[in-house]
Amino acid sequence: MTSLSYSALAEKLPNGAIEFVGNNQVKLNLSLATESGSTLTLDTSCVKGIVKLMQALSELTDQVNEERVNDNLAPIQFASMQLTGTPESPEYEFTVRVKVDTALFIDNLDDPTD
Numbered sequence: 001m002t003s004l005s006y007s008a009l010a011e012k013l014p015n016g017a018i019e020f021v022g023n024n025q026v027k028l029n030l031s032l033a034t035e036s037g038s039t040l041t042l043d044t045s046c047v048k049g050i051v052k053l054m055q056a057l058s059e060l061t062d063q064v065n066e067e068r069v070n071d072n073l074a075p076i077q078f079a080s081m082q083l084t085g086t087p088e089s090p091e092y093e094f095t096v097r098v099k100v101d102t103a104l105f106i107d108n109l110d111d112p113t114d
Contacts, residue, residue, distance in 0.1 A: 001071065002064050003113050004078060012056035028053070054094040055081060064113060076112035 002008050006026050010018035017033040020026055030049040031040050033056075038044075057079035065075040077097045085091040101108040 001067050001113075002060070004060065004064065004111055008063075009056055009060055012059045013052065051092065051094075054079065054092075054096075057096070058094065078112055 006018055006020075013033050014035055015032070017029050018026065019029070030036075030052075033052045034048045036048070040049075058081035061076065061078045061080065064078075068075055080095045082093045082095075083090055084093045099110040099112065101110060
């Protein structure tokens, strides 16, 4: 069954956008994730990169839920994407939901697939 892992997320993004670089580090290459031919700097708008990441997370959540339904398990809530607005002015709306272990609060977020 698919999990909410960086490997699974990498399958939803262009090749090389997420990679393990060693020494306990995972790299997100936004140039590859956005398929941007232009040079990215710290002053470049982060909108396209964040949207591509959120779209991939939403697709991964959908894949996990399809597998869970096929295995007679309840679907999870993690990342979702909706197209809102009007035909003349469409907007994407993203939601990320993560349960929190109240004993440890934000330092212990629960993976819904565990």
